[in-house]
Amino acid sequence: MxxxxxxxxxxxxxxxxxxxxxxxxxxxxxxxxVTKAGVLSTQPPLAVVYLDGNFSRPASLPMKEVGQKDLTFxxxxxxxxxxxxxxxxxxxxxxxxxxxxxxxxxxxxxxxRPEERPIPSVIFDKPGLVTLRCDIHEHMRGLILVLNTPYxxxxxxxxxxxxxxxxxxxxxxxxxxxxxTTREKPVELRDGRTLHVDLP
Amino acid sequence: xxxxxETRNKEVRSFRTRLFTAIMVIVATLTALGFYLxxxxxxxxxxxxxxxRFKTELSSMHKLEELRHAxxxxxxxxxxxxxxxxxxxxxxxxxxxxxxAKDELRDLMEGDEPSPEQAARSLHARFYRFLDSxxxxxxxxxASDVGELDAKTEAQLSLNKLPDTQQIGxxxxxxxxxxxxxxxxxxxxxxxxxxxxxxxxxxxELEDKHTxxxxxxxxxxxxxxxxxxxxxxxxxxEKITSVANGSEADQNYFRVEVDGxxxxxxxxxxxxxxxxxxxxxICVHPxxxxxxxxxxxxxxIGGAGALLLLGGFVASHFxxxxxxxxxKKLALDSEESRAKSERAExxxxxxxxxxxxxxxxxxxxxxxxxxxxxxxRIGLESLLGREGFKREIYEELSTxxxxxxxxxxxxxxxxxxxxxxxxxxxxxxxxxxLSQLVDEWLDDLGALPDSPDVKIEKEFPPGLFVAGxxxxxxxxxxxxxxxxxxxxxxxxxxxxxxxxxxSDVVLxxxxxxxxxxxxxxxxxxxxxxxxxxxxxxxxxxxxxxxELARLHGGDLRLVHSENDWxxxxxxFSTANGVNAVA
Numbered sequence: 076m077x078x079x080x081x082x083x084x085x086x087x088x089x090x091x092x093x094x095x096x097x098x099x100x101x102x103x104x105x106x107x108x109v110t111k112a113g114v115l116s117t118q119p120p121l122a123v124v125y126l127d128g129n130f131s132r133p134a135s136l137p138m139k140e141v142g143q144k145d146l147t148f149x150x151x152x153x154x155x156x157x158x159x160x161x162x163x164x165x166x167x168x169x170x171x172x173x174x175x176x177x178x179x180x181x182x183x184x185x186x187x188r189p190e191e192r193p194i195p196s197v198i199f200d201k202p203g204l205v206t207l208r209c210d211i212h213e214h215m216r217g218l219i220l221v222l223n224t225p226y227x228x229x230x231x232x233x234x235x236x237x238x239x240x241x242x243x244x245x246x247x248x249x250x251x252x253x254x255x256t257t258r259e260k261p262v263e264l265r266d267g268r269t270l271h272v273d274l275p
Numbered sequence: 276x277x278x279x280x281e282t283r284n285k286e287v288r289s290f291r292t293r294l295f296t297a298i299m300v301i302v303a304t305l306t307a308l309g310f311y312l313x314x315x316x317x318x319x320x321x322x323x324x325x326x327x328r329f330k331t332e333l334s335s336m337h338k339l340e341e342l343r344h345a346x347x348x349x350x351x352x353x354x355x356x357x358x359x360x361x362x363x364x365x366x367x368x369x370x371x372x373x374x375x376a377k378d379e380l381r382d383l384m385e386g387d388e389p390s391p392e393q394a395a396r397s398l399h400a401r402f403y404r405f406l407d408s409x410x411x412x413x414x415x416x417x418a419s420d421v422g423e424l425d426a427k428t429e430a431q432l433s434l435n436k437l438p439d440t441q442q443i444g445x446x447x448x449x450x451x452x453x454x455x456x457x458x459x460x461x462x463x464x465x466x467x468x469x470x471x472x473x474x475x476x477x478x479x480e481l482e483d484k485h486t487x488x489x490x491x492x493x494x495x496x497x498x499x500x501x502x503x504x505x506x507x508x509x510x511x512x513e514k515i516t517s518v519a520n521g522s523e524a525d526q527n528y529f530r531v532e533v534d535g536x537x538x539x540x541x542x543x544x545x546x547x548x549x550x551x552x553x554x555x556x557i558c559v560h561p562x563x564x565x566x567x568x569x570x571x572x573x574x575x576i577g578g579a580g581a582l583l584l585l586g587g588f589v590a591s592h593f594x595x596x597x598x599x600x601x602x603k604k605l606a607l608d609s610e611e612s613r614a615k616s617e618r619a620e621x622x623x624x625x626x627x628x629x630x631x632x633x634x635x636x637x638x639x640x641x642x643x644x645x646x647x648x649x650x651x652r653i654g655l656e657s658l659l660g661r662e663g664f665k666r667e668i669y670e671e672l673s674t675x676x677x678x679x680x681x682x683x684x685x686x687x688x689x690x691x692x693x694x695x696x697x698x699x700x701x702x703x704x705x706x707x708x709l710s711q712l713v714d715e716w717l718d719d720l721g722a723l724p725d726s727p728d729v730k731i732e733k734e735f736p737p738g739l740f741v742a743g744x745x746x747x748x749x750x751x752x753x754x755x756x757x758x759x760x761x762x763x764x765x766x767x768x769x770x771x772x773x774x775x776x777x778s779d780v781v782l783x784x785x786x787x788x789x790x791x792x793x794x795x796x797x798x799x800x801x802x803x804x805x806x807x808x809x810x811x812x813x814x815x816x817x818x819x820x821x822e823l824a825r826l827h828g829g830d831l832r833l834v835h836s837e838n839d840w841x842x843x844x845x846x847f848s849t850a851n852g853v854n855a856v857a
Binding site for chain 1: 363
């Protein structure tokens with residue numbers, strides 16, 4: 076039985092000031108990873124808002140997926156909790172070789188075709204940012220943001236977010252904007268209450 | 276004359292010699308000039324050809340090098356673009372750089388070093404290194420994977436900064452030389468210059484066994500040209516070092532001596548504007564074969580020149596002969612004409628001399644004779660004036676006196692003639708009454724003791740004046756009248772007529788009697804008639820008369836002598852203004 080308070084929990088909503096984008100805002104889920112002055116971000120700009128704190132790790136976590144479709148990673152940015160297994164299905168008609176040299180997680184899945192079974196997967200066991208590359212398609216770039224928390228959400232293109240079912244207490248609310256920029260604000264969450272926090 | 280001919284011949288010979296010499300000098304000069312020019316041209320051509328050949332060989336080598344460089348650079352760029360290498364650099368995984376590169380550059384490093392012949396086609400690398408963002412070499416964890424280098428050599432791969440374009444350099448290591456290509460690595464994410472890949476290769480070296488052409492590399496004051504002996508290399512190195520430091524030209528050539536053999540040395544900056552130290556390609560080409568070829572050509576030209584000279588010698592000889600031939604003829608002709616003129620001149624001189632002598636002789640003789648004759652005449656006259664001689668003696672004396680007077684007349688005539696011949700006779704021209712003069716002489720004529728019975732006809736106006744000296748006029752008239760009487764016949768006649776004719780007065784004296792045969796020169800001095808006649812003079816009268824008439828500006832001529840009639844005509848100049856009145 077899950078306590079009602081827990082079920083109800085606390086909530087945080089607000090808005091993250093996102094970098095200006097020259098591209099027209101799109102409602103579609105498609106976005107990509109771009110680099111500018113060595114900084115990786117999404118295009119159109121999106122932020123990952125998460126609650127930082129010491130949370131107990133669940134015994135098992137749901138598997139996540141980053142597919143390779145039309146020579147891009149889908150999704151281009153994937154926030155996950157530490158210990159999550161991510162599968163990398165090849166949805167193209169060609170070989171892909173997904174690898175990462177990021178200190179957070181180095182792996183190399185080798186070349187594989189779409190019908191490769193089992194679908195190559197990796198467990199990300201350290202928090203941090205992982206840059207996904209394809210050894211065959213040098214332009215392909217994907218990001219996995221490994222977080223030490225189960226509470227995270229991606230903003231919409233306007234920067235709006237809402238986190239529900241949060242445990243009450245003192246935490247730090249963080250917003251990952253790009254590979255170099257993370258904003259944060261201390262928050263005090265109370266059960267049943269929705270806190271409004273803007274991260275300018 | 277013979278001596279003159281020899282002189283002429285000598286002159287012609289001398290002319291021919293001078294002409295020949297002149298032509299020879301011109302031919303020799305032209306030949307020498309031609310030889311010199313041809314020689315120079317050939318040397319220049321040969322040198323240019325050699326250079327061209329040299330350049331062609333070098334250029335083909337350079338083309339191969341460029342191709343290899345392009346291929347290598349392409350390969351390096353492809354490697355530098357590898358996602359793993361980028362990932363290692365960009366994703367903060369330098370430890371994975373060399374291991375990743377090991378896989379990626381495996382094909383470049385595998386296998387053995389190619390032979391020099393295959394070097395151009397081979398992309399075999401000797402080593403490779405990455406440079407960090409400052410341009411320093413990133414040390415490999417395992418040197419054996421990336422080509423081992425000693426620390427000193429490895430240090431040469433570092434640059435002051437990362438290159439933003441491909442760079443070519445040359446590094447030395449233990450007597451060996453490596454050609455390195457550095458390619459920049461730009462971050463695929465940021466576009467920034469993040470690293471560089473430096474790959475070392477065996478340098479491209481040329482050694483043409485056929486032409487003896489060899490190439491090497493000079494870098495950092497050291498010449499790498501293993502084909503040369505060390506001593507030659509070090510002496511060459513000094514020269515190249517001074518050229519490389521002093522010259523701004525990227526390429527040039529000069530002559531050097533290697534082991535006493537002349538060589539053409541070509542140098543070319545291999546890596547202009549490179550961040551690596553400047554390196555020169557050094558190429559030496561022995562010119563021995565070229566020199567031999569040039570010498571052979573020179574000999575050929577020299578032979579041709581000698582032949583030309585010989586031809587010129589023969590030709591000029593002929594030309595000199597041909598050209599001097601007309602001159603010789605001219606000389607001969609002129610000699611002949613000169614001889615002729617000399618002869619004529621000599622004859623003239625002789626004649627003049629003889630004439631002079633005869634004139635002088637006549638004058639002298641006349642003078643010499645005149646004095647004794649005068650003495651004789653005076654003696655005879657005084658004897659004739661004495662009394663007491665027999666009648667026969669008087670007659671004899673009278674005849675002697677007559678002859679003496681005649682002789683005196685002859686001598687006076689001679690004296691006059693000789694004076695005229697000598698041009699000494701001066702005329703004191705005055706108006707002379709010719710009519711009166713003729714009348715007087717006609718009177719005298721009738722009074723002469725031996726005058727035959729001739730009838731005298733006169734037909735001239737009185738007071739007819741002519742210009743002249745009276746005594747000479749008188750002599751002319753006397754001569755003609757005496758002749759007319761002397762050569763007349765018994766019962767004959769003398770006709771004297773005169774007529775003023777403007778500027779002239781013509782006096783005609785005709786007489787009957789034997790005619791003068793045609794062609795007989797009666798005006799010749801000492802002329803004697805071919806027809807014997809009782810009456811004959813001393814042969815000077817007509818001559819003297821004509822000379823005197825001419826001296827007075829007139830003339831005396833025989834106008835008629837046939838049918839018992841001989842007529843002379845004398846022309847005088849009218850005395851100015853006098854006859855007009857008449």
